[in-house]
Amino acid sequence: MTEGIALAVEGLGKRYRRKVALRDCSFELPAGRVSALVGMNGAGKTTLLSVLAGLLPPTEGRVRLPAGERRIAFVAQEKPLYRHFSVRDMLRLGSKLNTVWDQQRALDWLARFDVPLDRPCGKLSGGQQAQVSFAVAIGSRPSVLLLDEPLSNLDPLARREVVKELLSAVVDTDMTVLMSTHVVAELSGVADHLLLLGDGELVLSGDVDDLLAAHRNYAGPRSERPPVPGEVLVASHVGGQSTFLMESFEPVAAPWTARPVTLEDLVLARLENARAVAA
Amino acid sequence: MSYVVEFRVDRGSGMPAYLQLAQQVREALRLGWLTPGDKLPTVREVVATSGVNPNTVLKAYRELEFAGLVEARQGAGTFVKAALGTADRKDLARLYDELVEWLARARKSGLEDEDVVALLRTALEGERE
Numbered sequence: 001m002t003e004g005i006a007l008a009v010e011g012l013g014k015r016y017r018r019k020v021a022l023r024d025c026s027f028e029l030p031a032g033r034v035s036a037l038v039g040m041n042g043a044g045k046t047t048l049l050s051v052l053a054g055l056l057p058p059t060e061g062r063v064r065l066p067a068g069e070r071r072i073a074f075v076a077q078e079k080p081l082y083r084h085f086s087v088r089d090m091l092r093l094g095s096k097l098n099t100v101w102d103q104q105r106a107l108d109w110l111a112r113f114d115v116p117l118d119r120p121c122g123k124l125s126g127g128q129q130a131q132v133s134f135a136v137a138i139g140s141r142p143s144v145l146l147l148d149e150p151l152s153n154l155d156p157l158a159r160r161e162v163v164k165e166l167l168s169a170v171v172d173t174d175m176t177v178l179m180s181t182h183v184v185a186e187l188s189g190v191a192d193h194l195l196l197l198g199d200g201e202l203v204l205s206g207d208v209d210d211l212l213a214a215h216r217n218y219a220g221p222r223s224e225r226p227p228v229p230g231e232v233l234v235a236s237h238v239g240g241q242s243t244f245l246m247e248s249f250e251p252v253a254a255p256w257t258a259r260p261v262t263l264e265d266l267v268l269a270r271l272e273n274a275r276a277v278a279a
Numbered sequence: 280m281s282y283v284v285e286f287r288v289d290r291g292s293g294m295p296a297y298l299q300l301a302q303q304v305r306e307a308l309r310l311g312w313l314t315p316g317d318k319l320p321t322v323r324e325v326v327a328t329s330g331v332n333p334n335t336v337l338k339a340y341r342e343l344e345f346a347g348l349v350e351a352r353q354g355a356g357t358f359v360k361a362a363l364g365t366a367d368r369k370d371l372a373r374l375y376d377e378l379v380e381w382l383a384r385a386r387k388s389g390l391e392d393e394d395v396v397a398l399l400r401t402a403l404e405g406e407r408e
Contacts, residue, residue, distance in 0.1 A: 032334070033334055034332055034334070160330055163330045164326065164327055164328075164329075164330040167326045167330060167331070167332060167333055168323065168326050168327050170326075170333055171322060171323050171326055171333045172323075185290060186290075187290075188288060188290040188296060189288030189290060189296040189330075189331050189332060189335060190330070190331075190332055191332065192332050192334045192335055208295070208296075209295040209296070209297060209338070212293065212295050213295065217293075259293060260292075260293025260294060261293050262290075262291060262292065262293050263290075265293075
């Protein structure tokens with residue numbers, strides 16, 4: 001496998017009885033990076049993460065990991081815990097079930113978020129339960145950490161703190177992170193690599209900065225045709241003005257103007273485009 | 280004690296996050312908040328204080344290094360190498376005060392943030408012509 005790749009997927013597909021959840025997905029996760037898995041509800045994000053985690057067998061294709069480092073941790077969206085276990089017992093379970101265990105790292109995470117070690121997991125708040133799941137996952141010192149909607153049950157302040165701690169762990173341990181979300185707005189500055197899933201298919205993948213640099217918003221006087229060559233993702237015509245979101249970085253002459261796109265613009269445009277092509 | 284730049288990423292901006300961070304260092308240099316010899320915060324420190332992706336911080340530092348503004352010293356960290364802007368700090372302070380006065384007059388005439396920026400841009404473009 002190529003160096004610098006934490007995980008590679010080739011022609012991955014998953015079918016549940018008649019429903020196709022994933023179709024012909026191929027991509028690589030760059031090592032030591034934070035990748036975002038983005039898609040609307042039902043796009044197949046959880047299925048993909050479950051297959052990568054080894055919890056679901058794929059119907060076709062395969063997942064490849066580099067030799068040696070093959071420790072994958074997966075934190076499911078429901079953040080499952082044993083209700084009657086104390087937090088301390090959950091850590092002990094983690095230490096018994098994993099070949100590598102960093103108790104201090106797990107304890108540090110819990111202390112950071114003021115989670116009481118002696119309380120049964122079932123008596124913790126939703127936010128605290130999430131922190132126990134994160135602590136167990138981080139304690140297992142994964143080479144690849146998979147997180148399904150990790151921020152969904154957290155208040156805005158806790159979200160920011162969890163992001164800081166996760167990214168700090170990336171610096172400290174060189175782990176690779178893949179986190180799913182449908183809230184695109186919270187990704188900028190957090191994820192540096194993007195996997196965009198639309199209805200079970202990979203719509204777009206790549207380095208976030210490269211993707212942003214390859215797209216522009218062009219605005220100018222009403223026109224049916226875009227001002228520069230390139231693929232048009234979104235065209236809108238309002239009054240005397242036309243705007244085109246395009247895969248292009250060509251400069252443009254007045255009266256047209258070119259503006260950079262935000263990650264949110266790009267994601268929404270690509271998803272809508274994929275849907276229009278499928279329909 | 281070195282000045283610690285407070286990094287932030289504007290999520291609504293189309294500018295890539297690493298360029299935003301590099302620009303914030305450039306601004307600090309221009310305004311004299313950072314001077315040659317100052318140490319930039321480590322990647323770990325930036326991540327822990329502002330929650331920005333570590334690869335983004337690294338990329339920003341590489342960009343600044345490439346521009347000759349900072350240098351990475353093996354094992355010691357990243358240090359400011361060159362100053363940006365030629366005005367000395369006294370001139371900068373005076374210009375700032377004048378700008379604040381001007382801004383007060385602009386507000387009295389009913390100008391909003393966007394009007395001020397548009398006016399400044401027009402003046403800059405006029406100078407070029």
